[in-house]
Amino acid sequence: MxxxxxxxxxxxxxxxxxxxxxxxxxxxxxxxxxxxxxxxxxxxxxxxxxxxxxxxxxxxxxxxxxxxxxHRHPFHVAIENWQHDLNIGSIVRSANAFAAETVHIIGRRRWNKRGAMVTDRYQHVLHHPDVADFVEWARANDLPIIAVDNVDGSEPVDAAPLPERCVLLFGQEGPGLSDEAIAASDRVVEITQYGSTRSINASAAAAIVMHEWVRVHARR
Structure with missing residues (x-):
């Protein structure tokens, strides 16, 4: 099949x-x-x-x-792709809007492009078959991995500046990041929330964190 x-x-x-x-x-x-x-x-x-x-x-x-x-920015975006999440395309679109260096797809090579609105044509996209391969690439390029998930031990993303050179790692809608991805990350950050919902949409969260990087590091 x-x-x-x-x-x-x-x-x-x-x-x-x-x-x-x-x-x-x-x-x-x-x-x-x-x-x-x-x-x-x-x-x-x-x-x-x-x-x-x-x-x-x-x-x-x-x-x-x-x-x-x-003039791409020196941050990368990585997304775990185990369930063909519809949010992946939207995250790619936001990565293009904020001029991320490269988007990394971890897991399945095929990903749902509908939300990207063809912005992937203007964006470098690199595939990794699994988390281990992605981590090896990040270490070889001396890029800290910043996981984004509201799990125990995560810190508010606005509490400490994100590194200028880094990979922002996002999980999928619902399950979030895999345990393997969390364990391999150098830091885990979350978005402070004030309402009743436990989490916000994955693509919305990605856009917020990318904008936080831009707010701190980008030159207008």
Whole structure:
């Protein structure tokens, strides 16, 4: 049985989302097109409805990735993928928004991309078959692993600054991080809560913690 059959459905390729606030073809026709090689002739001719910031309007995808590589932040994001969690795509989208260096998928190679809204095309994604392989990679690159889970012994993420170079490790909706992942982490942090629910949505938690890193370390 293939993994796709095991999941019960195929993994579709989602097209770039079209947005009502896109831009039309470049005004003035071909004679007015910019000479910069970053620009995509097809987008200049037909318009750009992709979900990209204005700076990257009409740019080629590879040009956007190359430019992002010039100023990605030195934190990584890792996600355990044992249950094909729908939140993984949303976490990848947030990692792109906050310019994370790389997203690491631990476990199943295939992951649910729907929530990513194709931002994975602009984001470096690295697969690790298991926690041990991920930990070996992190140690080899001298990156502390910061687990995010509200378990005994975790500390509020806003109580002590996150390291500038690190991997933020997230679990899945419901079970959270595996015991193996928790044991391999250098620190475990949690988000302080004040209501009745025991936990918040996994992708929301990931966005909060990434923003906490940005709040402390990012240069505007």
């Amino acid at each position: 293939t993994e796709a059959q095991h999941e019960g459905f195929p993994e579709p390729e989602h097209p770039e989302p079209t947005l009502p606030h896109g831009v039309p073809p470049w005004p003035g026709g071909r004679d007015a097109w910019p000479a910069d090689a970053n620009y995509d002739p097809d987008l200049l001719e037909h318009g750009d409805t992709r979900n990209v910031v204005d700076r990257y309007r009409y740019w080629r995808m590879d040009a956007i990735v190359a430019d992002l590589d010039e």
